Amino acid sequence: xxxxxxRENLEFEIESSRVLDVLKANEKEGLKNPLxxxxxxxxxxxxxxxxxxxxxxxxxxxxxxxxNDVTRYTPYNYLLPPLLxxxxxxxxxxxxxxxxVATGVHSxxxxxxxxxxxxxxxxxxxxxxxxxxxxxxxxxxxxxTGNQLQINxxxxxxxxxxxxxxxxxxxxxxxxxxxxxxxxxVAGRESIENNHAMMVExxxxxxxxxxxxxSREMFEAAEKVGVDFILNxxxxxxxxxxxxxxGDYRQAWEARIAQSAEMYxxxxxxxxxxxxxxxxxxxxxxxxxxAQKALDHADHAxxxxxxxIWVAECSEGYGEERFQNWMDEAQKPEDNITxxxxxxxxxxxxxxxxSKVAAEKEIILISSLSQEQTENIFAKKKDTxxxxxxxxxxxxxxxxxxxxxxxxxLTVPVVK
Numbered sequence: 001x002x003x004x005x006x007r008e009n010l011e012f013e014i015e016s017s018r019v020l021d022v023l024k025a026n027e028k029e030g031l032k033n034p035l036x037x038x039x040x041x042x043x044x045x046x047x048x049x050x051x052x053x054x055x056x057x058x059x060x061x062x063x064x065x066x067x068n069d070v071t072r073y074t075p076y077n078y079l080l081p082p083l084l085x086x087x088x089x090x091x092x093x094x095x096x097x098x099x100x101v102a103t104g105v106h107s108x109x110x111x112x113x114x115x116x117x118x119x120x121x122x123x124x125x126x127x128x129x130x131x132x133x134x135x136x137x138x139x140x141x142x143x144x145t146g147n148q149l150q151i152n153x154x155x156x157x158x159x160x161x162x163x164x165x166x167x168x169x170x171x172x173x174x175x176x177x178x179x180x181x182x183x184x185x186v187a188g189r190e191s192i193e194n195n196h197a198m199m200v201e202x203x204x205x206x207x208x209x210x211x212x213x214x215s216r217e218m219f220e221a222a223e224k225v226g227v228d229f230i231l232n233x234x235x236x237x238x239x240x241x242x243x244x245x246x247g248d249y250r251q252a253w254e255a256r257i258a259q260s261a262e263m264y265x266x267x268x269x270x271x272x273x274x275x276x277x278x279x280x281x282x283x284x285x286x287x288x289x290x291a292q293k294a295l296d297h298a299d300h301a302x303x304x305x306x307x308x309i310w311v312a313e314c315s316e317g318y319g320e321e322r323f324q325n326w327m328d329e330a331q332k333p334e335d336n337i338t339x340x341x342x343x344x345x346x347x348x349x350x351x352x353x354x355s356k357v358a359a360e361k362e363i364i365l366i367s368s369l370s371q372e373q374t375e376n377i378f379a380k381k382k383d384t385x386x387x388x389x390x391x392x393x394x395x396x397x398x399x400x401x402x403x404x405x406x407x408x409x410l411t412v413p414v415v416k
Contacts, residue, residue, distance in 0.1 A: 030240025
Protein backbone atom coordinates (compact mmCIF):
# COMPACT_ATOMS: atom_id res chain seq x y z
CA UNK A 1 0.00 0.00 0.00
CA UNK A 2 0.94 3.66 -0.40
CA UNK A 3 0.15 6.53 1.94
CA UNK A 4 0.75 10.25 1.38
CA UNK A 5 3.55 11.82 3.39
CA UNK A 6 4.33 15.47 2.69
CA ARG A 7 4.70 15.75 -1.08
CA GLU A 8 5.53 12.07 -1.61
CA ASN A 9 4.11 8.58 -1.06
CA LEU A 10 5.44 5.95 1.33
CA GLU A 11 4.98 2.24 0.62
CA PHE A 12 4.44 -0.61 3.07
CA GLU A 13 3.06 -4.14 3.21
CA ILE A 14 0.54 -5.56 5.66
CA GLU A 15 -1.03 -9.01 5.80
CA SER A 16 -4.43 -8.64 4.09
CA SER A 17 -6.16 -10.85 6.65
CA ARG A 18 -5.41 -8.23 9.33
CA VAL A 19 -7.18 -5.43 7.42
CA LEU A 20 -10.88 -4.96 8.20
CA ASP A 21 -11.21 -2.26 5.56
CA VAL A 22 -9.41 0.53 3.72
CA LEU A 23 -11.43 3.61 4.66
CA LYS A 24 -11.58 5.83 1.61
CA ALA A 25 -14.00 8.59 0.84
CA ASN A 26 -17.07 7.71 -1.21
CA GLU A 27 -15.65 9.69 -4.07
CA LYS A 28 -17.74 11.79 -6.41
CA GLU A 29 -16.35 12.82 -9.77
CA GLY A 30 -15.05 16.33 -10.17
CA LEU A 31 -17.13 18.72 -12.24
CA LYS A 32 -16.33 18.75 -15.94
CA ASN A 33 -16.48 22.54 -16.13
CA PRO A 34 -16.02 24.01 -12.65
CA LEU A 35 -15.67 27.59 -13.90
CA UNK A 36 -19.10 27.40 -15.53
CA UNK A 37 -20.56 25.89 -12.35
CA UNK A 38 -19.15 28.74 -10.26
CA UNK A 39 -20.66 31.26 -12.69
CA UNK A 40 -24.01 29.45 -12.47
CA UNK A 41 -23.94 29.45 -8.66
CA UNK A 42 -23.31 33.21 -8.60
CA UNK A 43 -26.25 33.74 -10.97
CA UNK A 44 -28.59 31.29 -9.20
CA UNK A 45 -27.67 31.33 -5.50
CA UNK A 46 -29.57 29.81 -2.58
CA UNK A 47 -31.43 32.17 -0.28
CA UNK A 48 -30.40 35.45 -1.95
CA UNK A 49 -30.75 37.32 -5.21
CA UNK A 50 -27.95 36.80 -7.77
CA UNK A 51 -24.68 38.42 -6.72
CA UNK A 52 -24.82 40.94 -9.58
CA UNK A 53 -28.23 42.16 -8.36
CA UNK A 54 -27.07 42.41 -4.75
CA UNK A 55 -24.07 44.50 -5.79
CA UNK A 56 -26.16 46.76 -8.02
CA UNK A 57 -28.59 47.47 -5.18
CA UNK A 58 -25.94 48.69 -2.74
CA UNK A 59 -23.65 51.68 -2.58
CA UNK A 60 -20.26 50.01 -2.18
CA UNK A 61 -17.05 51.87 -1.52
CA UNK A 62 -15.21 48.91 -0.04
CA UNK A 63 -15.92 45.25 -0.71
CA UNK A 64 -14.17 42.58 1.35
CA UNK A 65 -13.61 38.96 0.31
CA UNK A 66 -12.52 36.55 3.06
CA UNK A 67 -10.28 33.75 1.79
CA ASN A 68 -8.69 30.71 3.44
CA ASP A 69 -5.02 30.44 4.36
CA VAL A 70 -2.50 27.86 3.17
CA THR A 71 -3.56 25.24 5.73
CA ARG A 72 -7.01 24.88 4.11
CA TYR A 73 -6.66 24.09 0.43
CA THR A 74 -9.32 25.89 -1.59
CA PRO A 75 -9.51 25.83 -5.43
CA TYR A 76 -9.22 29.57 -5.89
CA ASN A 77 -8.13 29.17 -9.51
CA TYR A 78 -11.79 28.32 -10.20
CA LEU A 79 -13.56 30.36 -7.53
CA LEU A 80 -11.99 33.77 -7.91
CA PRO A 81 -12.04 34.56 -11.67
CA PRO A 82 -15.87 34.36 -12.02
CA LEU A 83 -16.34 36.10 -8.67
CA LEU A 84 -14.02 38.98 -9.54
CA UNK A 85 -15.55 39.26 -13.02
CA UNK A 86 -19.02 39.70 -11.50
CA UNK A 87 -17.68 42.30 -9.08
CA UNK A 88 -15.89 44.19 -11.85
CA UNK A 89 -18.97 44.19 -14.09
CA UNK A 90 -20.90 45.78 -11.21
CA UNK A 91 -18.60 48.78 -11.55
CA UNK A 92 -16.48 48.05 -8.49
CA UNK A 93 -12.81 48.80 -9.14
CA UNK A 94 -9.87 46.62 -8.09
CA UNK A 95 -8.74 49.16 -5.51
CA UNK A 96 -12.15 48.96 -3.83
CA UNK A 97 -11.72 45.23 -3.22
CA UNK A 98 -9.73 43.88 -0.27
CA UNK A 99 -8.90 40.24 0.35
CA UNK A 100 -8.67 39.28 4.02
CA VAL A 101 -6.79 36.02 4.59
CA ALA A 102 -8.64 34.20 7.39
CA THR A 103 -5.64 33.06 9.38
CA GLY A 104 -7.50 32.71 12.68
CA VAL A 105 -4.58 32.27 15.08
CA HIS A 106 -2.21 31.04 12.34
CA SER A 107 0.81 32.84 10.90
CA UNK A 108 0.52 35.01 7.76
CA UNK A 109 1.58 33.76 4.34
CA UNK A 110 4.91 34.50 2.78
CA UNK A 111 4.74 36.48 -0.49
CA UNK A 112 5.57 33.27 -2.33
CA UNK A 113 2.76 31.33 -0.66
CA UNK A 114 0.26 34.05 -1.47
CA UNK A 115 1.18 34.01 -5.14
CA UNK A 116 1.04 30.22 -5.26
CA UNK A 117 -2.44 30.12 -3.68
CA UNK A 118 -4.13 33.01 -5.47
CA UNK A 119 -2.10 33.34 -8.66
CA UNK A 120 0.24 36.11 -9.73
CA UNK A 121 -2.38 38.18 -11.55
CA UNK A 122 -4.73 38.41 -8.58
CA UNK A 123 -1.88 38.88 -6.12
CA UNK A 124 -0.49 41.75 -8.23
CA UNK A 125 -3.79 43.54 -8.82
CA UNK A 126 -5.60 43.35 -5.48
CA UNK A 127 -4.86 44.32 -1.90
CA UNK A 128 -4.31 41.38 0.50
CA UNK A 129 -4.38 41.71 4.28
CA UNK A 130 -3.56 38.85 6.63
CA UNK A 131 -5.83 38.83 9.65
CA UNK A 132 -4.07 39.34 12.98
CA UNK A 133 -6.10 38.01 15.91
CA UNK A 134 -4.30 40.37 18.32
CA UNK A 135 -4.73 43.75 16.63
CA UNK A 136 -6.91 45.92 14.37
CA UNK A 137 -10.09 44.52 15.92
CA UNK A 138 -13.49 45.98 16.78
CA UNK A 139 -15.81 44.80 19.54
CA UNK A 140 -19.27 43.85 18.27
CA UNK A 141 -20.67 43.02 21.68
CA UNK A 142 -21.70 39.82 23.41
CA UNK A 143 -23.06 36.71 21.78
CA UNK A 144 -25.84 34.78 23.53
CA THR A 145 -23.18 32.49 25.02
CA GLY A 146 -21.54 35.41 26.78
CA ASN A 147 -18.58 35.34 24.41
CA GLN A 148 -17.42 38.85 23.50
CA LEU A 149 -17.15 39.03 19.70
CA GLN A 150 -14.07 40.85 18.44
CA ILE A 151 -13.69 40.97 14.68
CA ASN A 152 -11.15 42.25 12.14
CA UNK A 153 -11.91 45.97 11.71
CA UNK A 154 -11.67 45.86 7.93
CA UNK A 155 -14.26 43.07 7.86
CA UNK A 156 -16.60 44.85 10.26
CA UNK A 157 -16.39 48.11 8.26
CA UNK A 158 -16.96 46.53 4.83
CA UNK A 159 -19.85 47.81 2.75
CA UNK A 160 -20.27 44.32 1.27
CA UNK A 161 -18.83 41.10 2.69
CA UNK A 162 -18.23 37.86 0.78
CA UNK A 163 -16.79 34.71 2.33
CA UNK A 164 -15.28 31.72 0.53
CA UNK A 165 -14.45 28.22 1.69
CA UNK A 166 -14.63 24.44 1.44
CA UNK A 167 -17.24 22.25 3.15
CA UNK A 168 -15.40 19.31 4.74
CA UNK A 169 -15.76 17.38 8.01
CA UNK A 170 -14.27 19.23 10.99
CA UNK A 171 -13.45 17.53 14.27
CA UNK A 172 -14.82 20.36 16.42
CA UNK A 173 -17.34 22.29 14.35
CA UNK A 174 -18.85 19.36 12.47
CA UNK A 175 -18.02 20.82 9.04
CA UNK A 176 -15.76 23.57 7.78
CA UNK A 177 -16.75 26.40 5.45
CA UNK A 178 -19.59 28.88 5.73
CA UNK A 179 -19.67 30.50 9.16
CA UNK A 180 -16.11 29.43 10.02
CA UNK A 181 -14.75 32.22 7.79
CA UNK A 182 -15.86 34.65 10.51
CA UNK A 183 -15.29 32.75 13.75
CA UNK A 184 -12.49 31.69 14.00
CA UNK A 185 -11.29 33.02 10.60
CA VAL A 186 -11.22 36.77 11.26
CA ALA A 187 -12.00 36.91 14.99
CA GLY A 188 -9.92 38.06 17.96
CA ARG A 189 -7.87 35.60 19.94
CA GLU A 190 -10.08 35.72 23.03
CA SER A 191 -13.24 35.22 20.95
CA ILE A 192 -11.65 32.20 19.26
CA GLU A 193 -10.48 30.75 22.56
CA ASN A 194 -13.92 31.09 24.13
CA ASN A 195 -15.51 29.41 21.12
CA HIS A 196 -13.01 26.57 20.95
CA ALA A 197 -13.21 26.02 24.71
CA MET A 198 -16.43 24.15 24.04
CA MET A 199 -14.42 21.42 22.27
CA VAL A 200 -13.98 19.60 25.59
CA GLU A 201 -17.76 19.24 25.78
CA UNK A 202 -18.07 18.42 22.07
CA UNK A 203 -15.39 15.72 22.03
CA UNK A 204 -16.93 14.05 25.07
CA UNK A 205 -20.58 14.20 24.00
CA UNK A 206 -20.24 14.24 20.17
CA UNK A 207 -23.53 16.10 19.60
CA UNK A 208 -25.36 16.23 16.27
CA UNK A 209 -24.40 19.18 14.06
CA UNK A 210 -27.54 21.18 14.84
CA UNK A 211 -26.83 20.82 18.57
CA UNK A 212 -23.08 21.51 18.32
CA UNK A 213 -22.48 24.60 20.51
CA UNK A 214 -19.31 25.55 18.63
CA SER A 215 -21.11 25.63 15.28
CA ARG A 216 -24.14 27.42 16.71
CA GLU A 217 -21.98 30.20 18.10
CA MET A 218 -20.18 30.48 14.75
CA PHE A 219 -23.53 31.03 13.02
CA GLU A 220 -24.45 33.74 15.51
CA ALA A 221 -21.13 35.50 14.91
CA ALA A 222 -21.61 35.40 11.12
CA GLU A 223 -25.09 36.90 11.53
CA LYS A 224 -23.82 39.63 13.85
CA VAL A 225 -21.03 40.61 11.45
CA GLY A 226 -23.43 40.61 8.49
CA VAL A 227 -22.13 38.25 5.83
CA ASP A 228 -23.76 39.32 2.56
CA PHE A 229 -22.85 36.38 0.35
CA ILE A 230 -20.88 33.12 0.48
CA LEU A 231 -19.19 31.07 -2.21
CA ASN A 232 -18.30 27.56 -1.02
CA UNK A 233 -17.43 24.25 -2.63
CA UNK A 234 -17.42 20.56 -1.77
CA UNK A 235 -14.25 18.87 -3.02
CA UNK A 236 -13.19 15.25 -3.41
CA UNK A 237 -9.91 13.86 -2.10
CA UNK A 238 -8.19 14.82 -5.36
CA UNK A 239 -9.19 18.41 -4.58
CA UNK A 240 -11.54 18.54 -7.53
CA UNK A 241 -14.75 20.51 -7.13
CA UNK A 242 -17.77 18.22 -6.75
CA UNK A 243 -20.38 20.86 -5.97
CA UNK A 244 -20.52 24.64 -5.86
CA UNK A 245 -22.89 26.63 -3.71
CA UNK A 246 -23.43 30.35 -3.28
CA GLY A 247 -25.82 32.69 -1.51
CA ASP A 248 -27.05 33.02 2.06
CA TYR A 249 -24.42 32.31 4.71
CA ARG A 250 -26.61 29.69 6.37
CA GLN A 251 -29.03 28.32 3.79
CA ALA A 252 -26.42 27.85 1.07
CA TRP A 253 -23.91 26.18 3.40
CA GLU A 254 -26.49 23.84 4.91
CA ALA A 255 -27.63 22.81 1.42
CA ARG A 256 -24.30 21.09 0.75
CA ILE A 257 -23.62 19.43 4.13
CA ALA A 258 -25.34 16.19 3.09
CA GLN A 259 -23.12 15.89 0.01
CA SER A 260 -19.97 16.29 2.10
CA ALA A 261 -21.19 13.84 4.75
CA GLU A 262 -22.08 11.27 2.10
CA MET A 263 -18.51 11.38 0.85
CA TYR A 264 -16.58 11.56 4.10
CA UNK A 265 -18.65 10.06 6.95
CA UNK A 266 -17.90 6.33 6.80
CA UNK A 267 -20.08 3.92 8.82
CA UNK A 268 -18.23 1.09 10.62
CA UNK A 269 -19.71 -2.08 12.09
CA UNK A 270 -16.98 -2.32 14.74
CA UNK A 271 -13.78 -0.80 16.04
CA UNK A 272 -10.40 -2.45 15.45
CA UNK A 273 -7.29 -3.03 17.56
CA UNK A 274 -5.29 -0.74 15.28
CA UNK A 275 -5.37 1.84 12.51
CA UNK A 276 -2.76 3.04 10.04
CA UNK A 277 -3.67 6.64 9.22
CA UNK A 278 -2.15 9.27 6.96
CA UNK A 279 -2.98 12.92 7.49
CA UNK A 280 -3.18 13.13 3.71
CA UNK A 281 0.11 14.71 2.72
CA UNK A 282 0.91 18.40 2.18
CA UNK A 283 -0.54 20.80 3.30
CA UNK A 284 -2.60 18.70 5.73
CA UNK A 285 0.55 17.37 7.39
CA UNK A 286 2.57 20.59 7.21
CA UNK A 287 2.86 20.54 11.02
CA UNK A 288 1.48 18.66 14.03
CA UNK A 289 -1.04 21.41 14.66
CA UNK A 290 -2.76 20.71 11.33
CA ALA A 291 -2.04 16.97 11.09
CA GLN A 292 -3.79 16.26 14.41
CA LYS A 293 -7.22 16.02 12.76
CA ALA A 294 -6.29 12.63 11.26
CA LEU A 295 -5.31 11.30 14.68
CA ASP A 296 -8.66 12.37 16.05
CA HIS A 297 -10.50 10.60 13.22
CA ALA A 298 -8.45 7.41 13.66
CA ASP A 299 -9.31 7.49 17.35
CA HIS A 300 -12.97 6.87 16.44
CA ALA A 301 -12.02 3.62 14.66
CA UNK A 302 -9.76 2.05 17.32
CA UNK A 303 -10.66 0.23 20.53
CA UNK A 304 -9.53 1.54 23.89
CA UNK A 305 -6.04 0.18 24.55
CA UNK A 306 -5.38 -0.12 20.79
CA UNK A 307 -2.63 1.26 18.56
CA UNK A 308 -2.61 4.07 15.99
CA ILE A 309 0.16 4.32 13.40
CA TRP A 310 0.11 7.97 12.34
CA VAL A 311 1.83 9.11 9.11
CA ALA A 312 2.46 12.88 8.97
CA GLU A 313 5.64 14.58 7.74
CA CYS A 314 5.33 17.76 9.87
CA SER A 315 8.07 19.61 7.96
CA GLU A 316 7.29 22.74 10.01
CA GLY A 317 7.44 20.94 13.34
CA TYR A 318 4.79 21.56 15.97
CA GLY A 319 3.33 24.58 14.19
CA GLU A 320 2.32 26.63 17.23
CA GLU A 321 4.28 27.86 20.23
CA ARG A 322 1.76 27.37 23.04
CA PHE A 323 0.92 23.86 21.80
CA GLN A 324 4.62 23.00 22.01
CA ASN A 325 4.96 24.61 25.45
CA TRP A 326 2.08 22.58 26.84
CA MET A 327 3.65 19.40 25.51
CA ASP A 328 7.04 20.41 26.95
CA GLU A 329 5.51 21.03 30.36
CA ALA A 330 3.33 17.89 30.60
CA GLN A 331 4.77 14.79 32.25
CA LYS A 332 1.91 12.54 31.12
CA PRO A 333 -1.13 12.88 28.83
CA GLU A 334 -3.51 13.37 31.76
CA ASP A 335 -1.70 16.61 32.66
CA ASN A 336 -3.01 18.31 29.50
CA ILE A 337 -6.50 16.89 29.96
CA THR A 338 -6.65 18.36 33.47
CA UNK A 339 -5.06 21.63 32.38
CA UNK A 340 -7.51 22.39 29.54
CA UNK A 341 -10.46 21.98 31.89
CA UNK A 342 -8.99 24.53 34.29
CA UNK A 343 -8.28 27.16 31.62
CA UNK A 344 -8.82 26.80 27.88
CA UNK A 345 -6.15 28.39 25.67
CA UNK A 346 -5.69 28.20 21.89
CA UNK A 347 -2.67 26.03 21.18
CA UNK A 348 -3.28 24.17 24.40
CA UNK A 349 -6.37 22.69 22.75
CA UNK A 350 -4.16 20.77 20.33
CA UNK A 351 -2.09 19.43 23.21
CA UNK A 352 -5.36 18.28 24.79
CA UNK A 353 -6.58 16.71 21.55
CA UNK A 354 -3.44 14.61 21.12
CA SER A 355 -3.17 13.82 24.83
CA LYS A 356 -6.72 12.49 25.11
CA VAL A 357 -5.86 9.91 22.43
CA ALA A 358 -2.47 9.10 23.96
CA ALA A 359 -4.12 8.52 27.35
CA GLU A 360 -6.07 5.57 25.95
CA LYS A 361 -4.07 4.31 22.95
CA GLU A 362 -0.49 3.83 21.83
CA ILE A 363 0.53 6.27 19.11
CA ILE A 364 3.31 5.37 16.65
CA LEU A 365 4.37 8.41 14.62
CA ILE A 366 6.20 8.39 11.28
CA SER A 367 7.33 11.96 10.69
CA SER A 368 10.34 14.24 10.21
CA LEU A 369 10.33 15.00 13.95
CA SER A 370 13.18 13.78 16.13
CA GLN A 371 12.72 10.99 18.63
CA GLU A 372 12.76 13.54 21.45
CA GLN A 373 10.06 15.66 19.76
CA THR A 374 7.98 12.56 19.11
CA GLU A 375 8.19 11.24 22.65
CA ASN A 376 7.33 14.74 23.84
CA ILE A 377 3.81 14.29 22.39
CA PHE A 378 3.51 10.86 24.07
CA ALA A 379 4.16 8.94 20.86
CA LYS A 380 6.73 6.37 19.76
CA LYS A 381 8.91 7.16 16.74
CA LYS A 382 9.41 4.76 13.85
CA ASP A 383 11.39 5.63 10.75
CA THR A 384 9.12 3.87 8.27
CA UNK A 385 5.53 2.69 8.07
CA UNK A 386 6.85 -0.82 7.49
CA UNK A 387 8.78 -0.73 10.76
CA UNK A 388 5.62 0.39 12.53
CA UNK A 389 3.51 -2.38 10.95
CA UNK A 390 6.18 -4.94 11.87
CA UNK A 391 6.02 -3.63 15.44
CA UNK A 392 2.25 -4.06 15.34
CA UNK A 393 2.64 -7.65 14.20
CA UNK A 394 5.04 -8.38 17.02
CA UNK A 395 2.96 -6.55 19.64
CA UNK A 396 -0.22 -8.50 18.89
CA UNK A 397 1.49 -11.73 17.79
CA UNK A 398 -0.49 -11.51 14.56
CA UNK A 399 -3.82 -11.49 16.37
CA UNK A 400 -5.28 -8.10 15.58
CA UNK A 401 -7.52 -6.25 13.13
CA UNK A 402 -6.76 -2.88 11.56
CA UNK A 403 -8.24 -0.14 9.45
CA UNK A 404 -6.16 1.67 6.84
CA UNK A 405 -7.01 5.37 6.50
CA UNK A 406 -5.25 6.98 3.51
CA UNK A 407 -7.26 10.21 3.82
CA UNK A 408 -7.31 10.53 7.59
CA UNK A 409 -7.86 14.29 7.75
CA LEU A 410 -10.99 13.94 5.62
CA THR A 411 -12.66 10.63 6.45
CA VAL A 412 -14.60 10.33 9.71
CA PRO A 413 -15.37 6.79 10.93
CA VAL A 414 -18.84 6.55 12.45
CA VAL A 415 -19.43 3.35 14.43
CA LYS A 416 -23.02 2.14 14.03
